[in-house]
Amino acid sequence: MVLLGFYCGVCVLELVYTVNPGIEDVGAEEVLAELGGDTRYELMSGRIYHVVDNINIESIYRLRSINRVILLLWRGRIGRRYEELLEDIKGVYGISGLSRYVSPLNSFAVVSERIGEHEYTSMDVSRILGDIVIKMVYEETGLKPRVDLRTPDVVIYAFIRETEIFIGILLSGPHSLHRRGYRIYNHPAALKPTLAYAMLRFSGTKDKQVIIDPMCGGGTIPIEAALLHEDAEIYCYDINPRHIRGAKQNALAAGVSDKIFFGVWDARRIDELNLEPDHMISNPPYGIRYGDPSAIRRLYYKYLESASKILRAGGRITMITTEYNYVSKIADKLGYRIIMQRMVKHGGLYPRIIVLEKT
Ligand SMILES: C[S@@+](CC[C@H](N)C(=O)[O-])C[C@H]1O[C@@H](n2cnc3c(N)ncnc32)[C@H](O)[C@@H]1O
Missing domain, CATH: 3.40.50.150 (Vaccinia Virus protein VP39)
Structure with a gap:
């Protein structure tokens, strides 16, 4: 059993789950039943917030209504223009202990998703954030972490919704959990x-x-x-x-x-x-x-x-x-x-x- 948590009495884990907009209540109920803690969501937002003392990572893979699970490290405002992206994303430097997750000993990738009108693409976000992470780890350890887009050890996830950005560690792996792995036959109008x-x-x-x-x-x-x-x-x-x-x-x-x-x-x-x-x-x-x-x-x-x-x-x-x-x-x-x-x-x-x- 792999447990993730801080045992300091007052510290908690903040998690964000992405779901198909419209089923946030189903997701929140499932998360509470599997993992405990407290949840908060708005219908049609596509997200559920979850606060909990610690979690058993294996139970994440049992969730059937959830797409992705992110351990939230930082959230902030982000502008819609490219120059604003470059400036605002520097808030990431405020994440202390990022090297607990990314180090020169493991490989990493950045996956970004974006909702709304922006002058930049999700690829721009991944690239800029990736460069910052390399710089941060280098400044902390004197060595650079390895980027591996195919089979990374750690996936950093950035989600931009209009002018809000969330950055965290993807706990659910590089693929959305809705991909169950049993789709041998692809129906042309398959349901998620x-x-x-x-x-x-x-x-x-x-x-x-x-x-x-x-x-x-x-x-x-x-x-x-x-x-x-x-x-x-x-x-x-x-x-x-x-x-x-x-x-x-x-x-x-x-x-x-x-x-x-x-x-x-x-x-x-x-x-x-x-x-x-x-x-x-x-x-x-x-x-x-x-x-x-x-x-x-x-x-x-x-x-x-x-x-x-x-x-x-x-x-x-x-x-x-x-x-x-x-x-x-x-x-x-x-x-x-x-x-x-x-x-x-x-x-x-x-x-x-x-x-x-x-x-
Ligand atoms: C949107 S698809 C269902 C996809 C399915 N939920 C999946 O995930 O693969 C609709 C299905 O209804 C079937 N269908 C259409 N008319 C039908 C009928 N009169 N009786 C039974 N099936 C019918 C079609 O052959 C098609 O496979």
């Missing part, structure tokens, strides 16, 4: 696993329940359900046999293929299957890349009509779509009430996660 996890949480799935994704594509939602629940009955259907073959490969890579039933089926005829689901959670087609919006609406209508015939009383339909207005228009007529809707950011779009309950 972190959002799939959030949909399961919003739907309120539990062990021993029946969970169906009737338009499962590469299987992200069923796989996340199988990773979350020891003992649920999980089904993954899609109209396209190629996607079902891909979903099986992904589930195998995730080590959960024996926990999911796969089948080629049309969601508009889901009532013809002998099932009584508690939750039907899906990421149906939406957006202009799928073309004709009226065809998408016809699919939604038929699917929701068919699903209402087999859902258990109080059962839930959860979907992520940009078609919120249409779904809310037909919900009542088809025997549902909307119990939750939430805007999230996914792939440059702002769809909603909608939870419908059978009335």
Whole structure:
């Protein structure tokens, strides 16, 4: 068990987690359950702040709603112009003990992300910050640390949001945790696993329940359900046999293929299957890349009509779509009430996660 912390009684660790905007509450709940401490967030900010005495680094890799975890070292203001970047970033010199993390004995890289209009790029930020870190370590030790962009020992992370900058050490490794490593088959419209996890949480799935994704594509939602629940009955259907073959490969890579039933089926005829689901959670087609919006609406209508015939009383339909207005228009007529809707950011779009309950 690797513990990171200061045992001085009053010192605490300040951590920042990045998440898909819209699921900050899911992330904060998960962080509290796994790591304890106190959290603070604003919806749609894409960030969660966490204060805690010490953490077990291994538990970071168990987080399923989080993209990155950063040990915060410094935060400050940053201008939008290039000259301001050069000047303002010098505040980093105020970080004492940076050599505790970067030293001539280990390699490092700087990863930067930026939201907002700036005269400089994220690459500029990484380069300038990298030079400062080398200088700081050299002044402290007389030796320079080695830069390694491919397999660094330590990753320094800089995040600029408009005129605010955060700098810290990336505890979650160089890749975002949403990359689970089980995507052998890349569905062309795959859902981010972190959002799939959030949909399961919003739907309120539990062990021993029946969970169906009737338009499962590469299987992200069923796989996340199988990773979350020891003992649920999980089904993954899609109209396209190629996607079902891909979903099986992904589930195998995730080590959960024996926990999911796969089948080629049309969601508009889901009532013809002998099932009584508690939750039907899906990421149906939406957006202009799928073309004709009226065809998408016809699919939604038929699917929701068919699903209402087999859902258990109080059962839930959860979907992520940009078609919120249409779904809310037909919900009542088809025997549902909307119990939750939430805007999230996914792939440059702002769809909603909608939870419908059978009335
Ligand atoms: C946005 S994709 C789902 C992606 C999936 N969540 C993933 O992460 O890979 C929508 C899926 O709905 C499927 N689909 C469209 N119409 C369908 C229907 N009538 N019945 C079942 N599946 C359907 C498509 O084949 C496609 O794989």
